[in-house]
Amino acid sequence: MTRRELDAAGVTDPALRAAYTRCRHLNARHGRTYFLATRLLPADRRPAVHALYGFARWADDIVDDMGAGATTAERAAALARLEEQLGRALTGTRPTGEPVVLALADTAARYAIDPAHFTDFIASMRSDLTVTDYATYADLRAYMHGSAAVIGLQMLPVLGTVTARDRAAPHAAALGVAFQLTNFLRDVGEDLDRGRIYLPADLLAAHGVQRDLLLWSRRTGRPDRRVTAALRAAEDLTRAVYREAAPGLAMLDPVARPCIRTAYVLYRGILDSIAESGYAVLHRRAVVPRRRRAVVAADGLARVLAARWGAAAHGTAPVPPRHDAHCAKESG
Template sequence: MSVAVVWVVSPASEVGSGFLDSVRDGNNRVLAWDRSLVCNDRVKLGGKRRWNSSSLNADLKYSCSRGSGLENGGRFSILASAVATTPAGEMKMTTSEQKVYDVVLKQAAMVDRKFRSSEKPEVKTDMILPRDLGVLSEAYDRCGEVCAEYAKTFYLGTMLMTPERRRAIWAIYVWCRRTDELVDGPNASHITPKALDRWEARLDDIFGGRPFDMLDAAVSYTVSKFPVDIQPFRDMIEGMRMDLWKSRYKNFDELYLYCYYVAGTVGLMSVPVMGIAPDSKATTESVYNAALALGIANQLTNILRDVGEDARRGRVYLPQDELAQAGLSDEDIFAGRVTDKWRNFMKKQILRARKFFDEAERGVTELSSASRWPVWASLLLYRKILDEIESNDYNNFTRRAYVSKPKKLLMLPVAYAKSMVPASLN
């Protein structure tokens, strides 16, 4: 399984499992996943992370004069679920929306402070680096090799970036993949909550400048150079914890939070590295919101595509209350029958995912010109999966919706044309 995250540019077929076995240190020893994380007790898993190469591409020069977005009312224009309305007609956020929104505000403010103070952030003076900076360079090279092997299209997209930003994105990508492998890789059955606690402690060491291995060192150096906050990393680990015990979601508010944990977080991690077009008038917060929306859209698309696959694992990533309102239940999903009730239910779910894609589109145009093409390509190609579900008559039980290579090739010039549209000036 893999995670769908923002700015995706690689199809799921490019992502493999057990990638750590191919990553070696300078002495050609396998940098195996830290076995101290493994506990003896076993946990049955079947998580829904979709790591399709992620939110991480494009050479961006960040504008250092961005506002936090508060003065322009940059709140979410796409809300997670049916929005509660006060007697006065004001919109109210759900609990999950407010929690995620608070994280977005913090990330946007952090980026603003960093880039207002310095265009070239300095490395932390207390950072513990390898004795030979050549080792650090090799660590970044290893991260690039992982991307090239398991996310081919994404890797090509990073070639548009400056070397510094390219390496930073590779490092973030590899950390996310390593995290995903903990609960969705070949050793997943051995992982317990305590193991994830240890992984989070190791994350604290990364941000504290105390990397455990060379791949951690690449991440540690990256977060010292860019205004990357630890919270989205912690939240991704929280999403991994959720998959250890949760296989049902009573409403969309719960599902929204899960989608943020396993997909939206990567956008928040990578926006500080990516940046915004210098001529854009968009607020920092609005760009974060767009990255978050694309992550949610991608994850919802994966959920709708893989209903049958997840059902065979005993998991249902659909809002239970909405299923009931449509006259459906888990039993109908396990039976795999495409009925009129199911078609009507799916139409509403697809409509919701498309609204998140619409929200994401408004943010792509604010990226620098070097980044727009790969991001537009990823957005359009992933959105096309929803069309394929419809073409399959909403049979996502026994038929897997995918975009054929000819259709992908046809979408690339369309994405390029859209990437030529300049950043918004209003």
Template sequence: MTRQEAYRQCEEVMKKGSLTFYRAFSLLSKPDRQAVAAVYTFCRTLDDAVDESAYPEESLTAFLAEFDRFLAGNDPDGALWIALRDVWQRYDMDVEPFFELAEGMKWDLHKTRYATLEETEQYGYYAASTVGLMLLPILVPDANMEARQQLKQGAIDLGIAMQLTNILRDIGEDLDRDRIYVPRTLLAQHAMSETDLFERKVTPQFVKVWETMATRAETLYRSARETHHLYPVTSRKPVQAAALLYEGILDAARSNDHDVFTKRAYVSTLQKGKLLARL
């Protein structure tokens, strides 16, 4: 398989897995866009090893063994590893967030309830902030150390905001898997229980719980935006676009009257165009 064919397959994975992500990063130059697609494919494959496998622990272990082989220079077969090897050669990649993402996948194997919002946000770091940290060497190859540290914090904030958005959008789907990422303390604060959540009713109490988490996500989106000017012009708009399109999911859920049990909140093509026009 040629390198370009490997990248083409990775871009298809990204397009199929997240149109929002694909649309935002299509604004990059072709080499950078391809690199983002390779990293996305790594993340998607790792996630699928847990969520789509009949034997998730074994699948996760096998995938991480392949990654260890890759890091040792013994590339496994497949488009992902061909594309990722090229990324490794072209950018100064940091391996730590790749393993931290795997830690988040391990949480999904053994943890189905969260006590506090801080604990949920820690999961958000592992599940999403790590992706932003993976992409920094691609998006900001020549940042000075001070700017890089500020951008790291911005990437962390944006990742947690995006994961909170995912959680709020997918409450119904997660209940089907017996997973509740909404923290128990927040439910109790608004006189709700897990049993109430499983009834899948949009009550005034549920709306208060949902909006408390949404407000926290919006605060983190604002914090992340304060660092966007530090990105090079070539990658600034894709990052801004990703943030805008993801944050738009919150308003889409509100437009559905907070019904995240029977409706899936998404930003329409028309609304995506309007949001991107703001850039």
């Protein structure tokens, strides 16, 4: 499957093929819901999505998973090295470091993705080294611009649109935020173990919840009605952001819509699982049941086939945007 995707995307350089393959492995291993949705894209666009995910995952792992013994200074230095490699790569210098940077730089050039999106992303990752909570939702939203909204904006050139891209951009950014808010709610216990709280302090305080109460519930495994109320409010907030994102689905290239719609339904389904568990996210991780995932994936596949058949029947099979100069250089 990897070879077919790379052949379809016109990636011939052996080092690039290895880099994209590494990103695909990261997506398959860590982004199960995202990876499932990605498989619904046309084969030639999948490597780009793997590259975007792989780089984001690599940076996130530097911040969170370098090992218990890694100091903040060591994490900051590793992130700075990654940023330096990325900066050189985006200006045309062949990177010699992490393969994910090579794949990302190639994707950014092929699809003319704004480099500022990557700069903003690194800035949010850097803040995770020192910031452990957010006083207000506005503060959290500012952080999520770099950590989530720009992911949606990076994806947009790869997916393609049937309308002006600037009309679709706010909805793409909102979808990135909705996905991350879902992760924050699902992972609140795990984040607490790392010393972080991504639920706004003012939202928690409105229901009488502070860090100490969350820690107590996490430690004892006992629920508390105040925590449950706060988590329900966070769910409501997240669903509102999904509603912000929804109009953007129809603005995407028809052959890309099933992928993003599937991700939309599956991620929103995590909220359903959280509610069905009684908001027990401090004690166990909420997941979408396998059968439900299969049903959504099957629906997505049916939509993919319909979209491709329709495009073929009308002779309008879409061609994803390419950076022609870069592609000529790579193929030559």
